[in-house]
Amino acid sequence: MRFLLAAILVPLVLVAGFLAYALSPREIEAIAPPARVSFSPVAIERGQRLALLGNCNVCHTAEGGRPYSGGYGVETPFGTIYGTNITPEPETGIGAWSLEAFDRSMREGIDREGRHLYPAFPYDHFTKISDGDVAALYAFLMTREPVREAARANDLPFPLRFRPLLAGWKLLAFREGRFEPDAAADAEVDYGRYLVEGLGHCGACHTPRNLIQAERRDAALRGGVSAGWTAPAIAGEAAAAVPWTQASLETYLSDGFDPDHGAGAGPMQPVGVNLARTPSEDARAVAAYLMTVLQPRPALPPPLADPAADPATIALFEGACLFCHDGAASGGARGVTLDRSTAVQAEDATNLVNFLFHGRQPAAGSAGSHMPGFAAALTNDQAEALVAYVRARYSGLPPFPDTAEAVRAARRASAP
Ligand code: HEC
Ligand code: HEC
Ligand code: HEC
Numbered sequence: 512m513r514f515l516l517a518a519i520l521v522p523l524v525l526v527a528g529f530l531a532y533a534l535s536p537r538e539i540e541a542i543a544p545p546a547r548v549s550f551s552p553v554a555i556e557r558g559q560r561l562a563l564l565g566n567c568n569v570c571h572t573a574e575g576g577r578p579y580s581g582g583y584g585v586e587t588p589f590g591t592i593y594g595t596n597i598t599p600e601p602e603t604g605i606g607a608w609s610l611e612a613f614d615r616s617m618r619e620g621i622d623r624e625g626r627h628l629y630p631a632f633p634y635d636h637f638t639k640i641s642d643g644d645v646a647a648l649y650a651f652l653m654t655r656e657p658v659r660e661a662a663r664a665n666d667l668p669f670p671l672r673f674r675p676l677l678a679g680w681k682l683l684a685f686r687e688g689r690f691e692p693d694a695a696a697d698a699e700v701d702y703g704r705y706l707v708e709g710l711g712h713c714g715a716c717h718t719p720r721n722l723i724q725a726e727r728r729d730a731a732l733r734g735g736v737s738a739g740w741t742a743p744a745i746a747g748e749a750a751a752a753v754p755w756t757q758a759s760l761e762t763y764l765s766d767g768f769d770p771d772h773g774a775g776a777g778p779m780q781p782v783g784v785n786l787a788r789t790p791s792e793d794a795r796a797v798a799a800y801l802m803t804v805l806q807p808r809p810a811l812p813p814p815l816a817d818p819a820a821d822p823a824t825i826a827l828f829e830g831a832c833l834f835c836h837d838g839a840a841s842g843g844a845r846g847v848t849l850d851r852s853t854a855v856q857a858e859d860a861t862n863l864v865n866f867l868f869h870g871r872q873p874a875a876g877s878a879g880s881h882m883p884g885f886a887a888a889l890t891n892d893q894a895e896a897l898v899a900y901v902r903a904r905y906s907g908l909p910p911f912p913d914t915a916e917a918v919r920a921a922r923r924a925s926a927p
Contacts (some may be wrong), residue, residue, distance in 0.1 A: 514917060527679065534678055536625040539615065541607035541668045544599050544657070550650040558651025561644055563785040565637070565710040566794060567652075570594035580604070580658035585631040586738050587724065590667040592631040597676035614642075619687055620677075627677035629665070632684070635726070635775045638714035639690040644710070653698035684725030699792075703800025707732075707792060716742040716778060732804065739924045740777040741861045743853050746804040752856045760798035765791070773847040774880040776871040777862075780796065784874045810906030811856060820903070824896040828904075843873060843881045849905040856906055860898055860917035867894060868921045886925050 564567065571594040573582030580613055581596035599606040605613065605623070612623040620634040628634065670676065690705050707713045716737035718726040726735075732746035743750030753771040762769045766783035775783045786794050836846045849855045854862035868886035873879035889897070895914050902911055913919070 522703065528653065529884075530678070535675065536615075536619075536621045536627075538625045539609060539623050541601075541614040541623070542609045544601055544606040545653055550654055554647045554650035557644075557655050558647040558649070560793075561640075561648050561710060562651055562790045563789050564706060565648070565712070566782060566785055567648075568785070569598070569781045570632075571597050577656075577658045577660070579652065579655055580660040582660070582663055584663075584666075587629075587631055587903050589671055589724070590665065592629045592665045592667070593663040594632075595662045596658065597652055598655050598658045598660075599653045600795075601661050603659050604657060605652065606657055608882070610646060610649050612648045612779055613652075614645050617645055617648070619666050620681065620685070627674045627681065629677065630680070633712040635685055635717045636709055636715065637703070638687050639709035640687075643691065680723060680725075684723060687710060692899075697799070699796050699799045700803055703796035703798070706797050707800055711782075711797065713745065717745050737778040738792070739861070739920065740865055741857065741859065742779070743857070743862075745801055747806065749805050749808050751808065751853050752811055752851050755802070755805055757795075757798050757802055760801055761791075761794050764794040766874070766877070768843075768845065768880045770845075771848065771851050777865055777869070780874070784877070814850065814907045815903065816903055816904035818900065820900045821896065822899045827893065827897060828900055831885070831888075832901075843878055846882060847902060848881070852905070855901060858909065860902075860911035860914045861920075862912075863898055863901065864894065864913075864917045864921045867898060868925055886922070890914075891918050891922060 532799060565697045568578060570583050571579045571581055572579070572586055576582050577598075579596070579598045581594050584591040585593045585594065593914055596604040598604040601607045608616075610622065615621050616623070616628065617634060617637045617640070619638070620630065648736050665672065666791045666902055692710055693701050693704075696704070714731055714735075717735050719730050719733060719735050732744065734744040734750060735742045749755060751772055755772070759769045759771055763772050764783055764786050766775065766780070766787040768774045786797070834840060835844050836849050836896075838845075838848050840846070857863065866882070867889075868883035868884055870882035871880055873881050885894075895918050898914050898918070899910060902908070
């Protein structure tokens with residue numbers, strides 16, 4: 512048996528090794544960092560808008576770090592992969608990268624020296640963006656302040672640290688190719704699809720993944736996960752309790768509060784913060800496209816009147832939660848009435864527990880929606896009871912199947 516296994520495995524590894532060597536991409540020659548004057552101000556400005564739409568700042572800036580100098584950890588089921596320094600510093604950043612090298616990284620996931628990049632960098636989406644947009648992003652990044660900051664080593668188990676393996680992943684899961692416009696579609700809707708499928712990489716979180724962590728093409732935007740959160744379905748049958756409208760989506764996507772859907776939190780929050788900083792036609796187009804792929808959820812069963820719960824839990828809810836969620840609060844303290852919350856009407860308790868533990872803090876300098884986090888104030892038992900009570904009081908759906916585990920998972924994630 513062991514012999515048989517070796518007889519199959521050894522040649523397989525040899526062939527894979529040979530292929531990886533034979534197919535390994537070439538290095539693209541280093542250049543001296545181009546001078547600022549070699550870029551047009553129009554391209555730089557367009558690049559700034561595109562960088563916001565692509566959330567480059569989110570994954571390429573560490574907490575408290577200098578913009579685009581790297582160090583933010585992208586969590587994957589295999590380990591943590593760190594965004595690199597993409598400032599124009601020649602040794603630790605991309606200062607020595609020509610447009611050709613930058614283009615290849617964005618479209619094929621290969622760095623200047625010819626190494627394969629991990630798809631935690633969403634090049635499976637960025638491959639769709641136009642030549643002009645790649646050049647504008649390059650102009651923007653190459654005119655940022657260079658920062659000398661070496662990349663952090665990725666936190667991956669041994670075989671996955673071996674980058675040539677990624678050639679195999681790409682063979683199975685990656686299709687290079689530009690966005691194909693749909694001449695029959697409305698121009699705004701098609702621009703929205705360009706943003707959703709390309710730069711906006713919404714599917715990186717909202718699409719479920721298969722065993723090798725590739726997005727499932729047959730289930731695009733039907734609901735995925737990101738950093739301990741559930742990213743609800745935003746195509747097909749909506750996860751939201753109240754049907755989306757063009758206006759409510761535009762508000763939500765621009766970091767706003769919509770009385771029927773609340774405000775984006777967790778990994779969704781920076782997406783909205785960035786979209787709110789680009790011209791409003793971007794959020795409008797994304798919303799217009801989503802409206803063409805979303806169907807409303809079937810009507811939800813009404814909640815039972817007065818669910819049973821112990822008096823301490825009811826008092827906790829009425830004392831600590833209700834005044835912001837009964838529709839009467841105003842300004843940034845106003846949360847949705849909880850029968851409208853996607854998190855309360857979800858299949859599992861993940862996002863409800865995340866909201867409970869972490870709340871939502873508006874971005875620096877914004878007066879947006881704010882809810883305090885209750886992680887430190889509650890024991891696991893109290894959190895569990897509260898979550899079960901909120902579910903029963905505001906939803907006619909059965910109890911969450913996994914409240915205790917969701918509470919433990921959120922606790923583990925919030926432990927320092
Ligand atoms: C979801 C997180 C994420 C987003 C969003 C993201 N990146 Fe990255 N990016 C990464 C990670 C992680 C790596 C490192 C991959 C690796 O080590 O293989 C990376 C690598 C790169 C590289 C290769 C750099 C090098 O030194 O090898 C470039 C260039 C790059 N990103 C540019 C961009 C641009 C431009 C944007 C915005 C349009 C962007 N990234 C958005 C996560 C992200
Ligand atoms: C200071 C006001 C305030 C308090 C107190 C508060 N919340 Fe919130 N809550 C908000 C705001 C603002 C949001 C973000 C806007 C939104 O999504 O509704 C929010 C969001 C939520 C959401 C997500 C809604 C969605 O978008 O799906 C849930 C669930 C929630 N809160 C539950 C609670 C619970 C349970 C408590 C008590 C332990 C509580 N909140 C206390 C203001 C508050
Ligand atoms: C980094 C991961 C991530 C990316 C990228 C992302 N989202 Fe989200 N999104 C989430 C998570 C997590 C939630 C749930 C958080 C919440 O309820 O506040 C969410 C919530 C939403 C919701 C509300 C759904 C509901 O039923 O309540 C919409 C709409 C949405 N995202 C649209 C988008 C669009 C459009 C894009 C691309 C432009 C996008 N998202 C990109 C993670 C992401």
